[in-house]
Amino acid sequence: MRLPIWSGVATLAVSLTLYPLFEGGAWLWGSLGAVLAVTVAGVVSSRLTLPGWAAPVLGLVALGVYLTAVYTGEKAWALLVPTKESAGALLDLLATGFADIQRFAAPVPDDPPIAMLTTAGVGLIAIVVDLFVTRLRRAALAGLPLLALFTVPAAVLPDPIGWPAFILGALGFTSLLIADGRERVGHWGRAVLVRRSRAAESGNQETADTRGLRLSGKRIGFTAIALAVVLPALLPTLEPDPLFGFGVGGSGKGKGGTISVPDPVANLRGRLQLPENTAVLSYTSSDDAPRYLRIYALDVFDGERWTMTKMKGRPENRVDQGPLPPPPGLAPSTKTSRVETDIQISDDVDPLEFLPLPYPPQLVRAEGDWRADVDSLMVFSSGDLASGLQYQVVSTEPEPTADQLDASSERPEIDPRYVQLPELPTRIRELATEIAADSPTKYEAAVKLQQFFTRTGGFTYSLETQGHNTEALTDFLIQSRTGYCEQFASAMAVLARSIGIPARVAIGYTGGTKIESRWEVRTHDSHAWPELYFEGVGWLAFEPTPAGSAGQGTARVPDYSLPRPAETTPSTDDPSTSPTTGSDTPSGAPNSRDRLRELDPEGVYSGPITPVETTPLWVTIGLGVAALLVLLLIPAMVRLVIRNRRVRALTWKISGPSDEVTARAEKVDRSVAAAWAELDDVLCDYGMARAPSETPRALARRLTQQHEFDAEAAGSITAIASAVERLLFARDPGSITPLKRELRIVRRALAATASRGRRIRATLLPPSTLLRMRGMGERVLDGFDRLENIRLWSRAARKNA
Template structure:
């Protein structure tokens, strides 16, 4: 039974490591209940002397009953007996919990039923494995492997290291399990093994087990020392980058999420709210290396429900953190397209609130921003579940595709596009007249690129559309009215309508929401609330996602909206264009000298090579020789700690050696008799350390006079050194034993003579070793460590006693 209890305690101590993954304490009590349930099952199995396989089945069945009562009691018989309905309910909760952990970031809500079931069941299964290994198979050391699984989950999901106190609790639990197992084994030996500071073992009487207290205390010393080393040593080692074994996504939707769920406001509503503000407010400013304005995308809307476009919950695995290196490659971009490499420095205004996504030029390749920012692989949106972009300064490197019209016309639609189906999806009840409108407006287009140009021209020229913020909203009827009747709307209507019509003719499309390039103010580009904008992005295999601009040029409130170079009707296609994005080619700006784009050298499957010249300026690495020098310096400082402690102790004693007492008194006599005269005590302690450092340690039974005689004779002191040693010994004896020691003068001069005489008998190497690694200091440090362990040992002897009086 002792091993079963130790296994349960060890499992729950290891489960404490899961605490940073959850909010609230629901997971704690659920896990505790699971561990106690397994303990009860183990006790029953032990009582009935069941074989190991049967004990495992009993534990699993008992855990199933507990989970049924806790999570599906309303579907069970008598609230706890599993039924078909309760089993189906548990399976449903498991599926829900698995989906939830894909979209939540730690800490997740602990009261979420699905997540709570996964956690409780997982801890229960670990408890069963630990109990079987430790209590049934008597393999306590192997029981650490299932407990290690509990530590692996937070270590691989979280970016922060495991809390030291949680590690200590888990380690103490495992150490207790090993000690309990060792006690069970050694208890059958016969005679206890003697260890330091334990009473002599006695031979047990017949029928009694051996007294294993001594060995148990020795095991605790080893365990506590190992835990202390495991906690202290890593503080002096460089941190390791976390490795993710579980690619759990993060993200969500809503405004009142829990558990660090990503907060996503309605992008369309937020954009229109900014456009209708009575006065312009600065949202951000930026500079870049080619001084070209660029659209800054925040959201990528990919789901069209028939009324408006919405956002799929983004997923950002730990390996997609922005500080982990280059971002995932942009979908669909091949190696035969020219690119413009740029580095943009962006500063968000501190007045911006609750912005969990970074405004970025597309496609970002590398982002440097303080905080936990992650990239969604499919859209390259960069978001955070913990940090806000308010007041944030960050850098982004981009390699923007720069296709020519000829290149786009030469692209052939693949039989199986390398793009997700959601970018082509339309509702089943999508109006047929809108689909007919799409085909009518793209009639005669030989390629998807030509069809995209015709759709853009329909909104900007031939369709007679008008820009106005006063619209009737977003719905299927509103969309039909906008396209077929009123033809009045603002950027959201234009972007959504073009994306919908593009999907209707088979071109993958989505809607981007963010800001236009803004206006140049001083040496920085300034983006305000009136620069809020929405535009469609269309997908072309081999090039990727390209923005188009269907909002009519010169629209009020959209003065900084620009048509990209490749989207302009050109009778003669140009081989190279000055910029790929809507904000880069509005007025045909030329890149400054030295910034002309070059061919993208990246390959599709090489993430590092894809960065090409678009990477952020590399931080100057510390030279190897400097790293070696720093490491050597730190090592020397650590090695000099004992020497520093010895020097401090010696300086303190030297100050005491100068004290002189000339008149005895009753109080002074009492102190002197007790051996507490400051000058004499300091001299004697310093002499004792000198002898220990030089390998001439005083014997415990050696009197001061015998010590003086041994040193002067063995090391052949000269007359002056011998007299100094005799004076010290006589003064110490007088202080210790005389009723009235008389006047005690300073002993510093005599001590220095004795020290020089002793040092002269040693080799140079021994003197250096005594100065750098003084054995006397090492002895004190070792004694302090033993004292700490002795304190833990005393805990074993604590007993609660009943009061003798009633």
């Protein structure tokens, strides 16, 4: 009877982790109703002792009736019983929900199709959990469907899951395991009561000590949950995005240590499919021309998706240290144009730890700890966000001529990873060779590849696509030839690598639209494009995505990638094709602070800034170890506080004659009680604990004889025992002097008889304090036991009813 209820509770607790995926709460109330419907069906199945196979069938029926009543009740018979029309409407909502989830990025709007899809999914998880727990009696295996539900936000969201949601889900699963254990024990007879009666505690009734049995399972569960939450906060994070978003290496604003890199491709598609085309940023440039603003450079293709290699942003690569590293492959003799860009990021933009920049940036002035990746010149931060940031960029953009690109090296000096490809279908490599046929240079082949997508290949632009893996890539290139910017960019980069041209995929924004004096970039200007490498010029952007009304409206084809008229095509052997010399900047790529003024004569860069070094790794690890040591020293600190409080109670003063009777008695009582309690703890810490039946006088005698106390120590322990007995049993305790000196002598004598290891343990991990903390934990767990044993009415009341 209990197991179906706890199955529903566990499912609902884990489903709370889905809350960051939605903008509203309709999905939550719908899921609550679905879990209740499945739970009621499970309780009915248990009451009627239906066969195991019938229980999930009844759960499916209950879920179907609930979904019909909530979402298509107007087309059902009596608002409940499904009909052909209501079933068709549910299927339509289901299809619409799938389409909406693919269109929107999280958090998705909480419209009826998406809410219905989520409700149905949570209901199905509840049915599977009930099947494992109640019918198959495999409660541990029920964690698999719950884990599948938990991994949905973990896989979709770029931000970590909040620890409160994790704790609720973990407590739900732990409670399910405890309920299953109680159910199994119940088959053997009546369970042992977990609470001790007062009669038993007073000695009037003998009962078995079942504390270890009743607490073992809960200790394991609560300890596992606590370790899962606390350990990430104490250990340095080696990977992006720790589960709960805090710790030494957490990501996000103010947390420092690592950089959170979401899936750029998934985010790109989500932004393009958003119904609202909101403003993302605006900028002005010194030449008043639009330009692409790159965020990510993806250089690894595994056959499924494009990703980026690990970034290298050392402290010396902070943007406030001066010019950025020189652009890879850009020769000093290549003509460049110097452009200054002022960029303002919207306050409402999603958390972004990368700066949108024109390529190649040479100087960035931005507030915060922003660093440049040496290879790609992406600028990122592990502790600051771009939202609301205003920054300035100086870029030196190459102006290559077709002749110079023709003359670029056939074997570029660049990392081989930029031409690596997984095993691809033969048709793709053959297509690349066919397109590049009769091209005398790599540059001519790149231009033909771009023309293939924009003119000769018959491609069309559409956001309704089937993904970006190898199968989708083959379908895009060979059959459908329909896709959006990410597929165009990915396909051209793959074809370029197939014929030996280094290539990668850039993701960011197109130039946007001119509004008054500023260029405005909106959500639908999100874009992906390929970057191809040519020795002496470096990385150049190409544009294979159709522009204008047939494609992405603000996409622009670079001038250098346009085909040359046939009559002006020069030979690569003509001496007139030598690279153009001269530059708007001094020869030599700027890579030091000494060249700063030559690069920035108008003062975009504000001048010398004192370097702010981030915390080295060894310091971070040391802080984590120090925090762990402080945690381990908590028992010692608690013991010290308790001892000091007792020592202050060992002495007293009488303020005057009127205070002689009442105040003296109270202070004497507190002093003797403090001395006896402190002596009890000292004995426990040194492994000489007093037996419960041992009187103070017997304790003093045993310690004196067993440890051969000298006359002073024997007199002190006898004085303490005598004071305790007089206070407890004498009608008139008489005159009792403060016991501070006696307690100090006894403690020193006991320490002298203990080993060095025992004394160290008594100082750092005092057993008396550990036992006290253990007792507090047992009382907390007893509170959970009381909640489990609550009955709405007693068994006798039910009989009388």
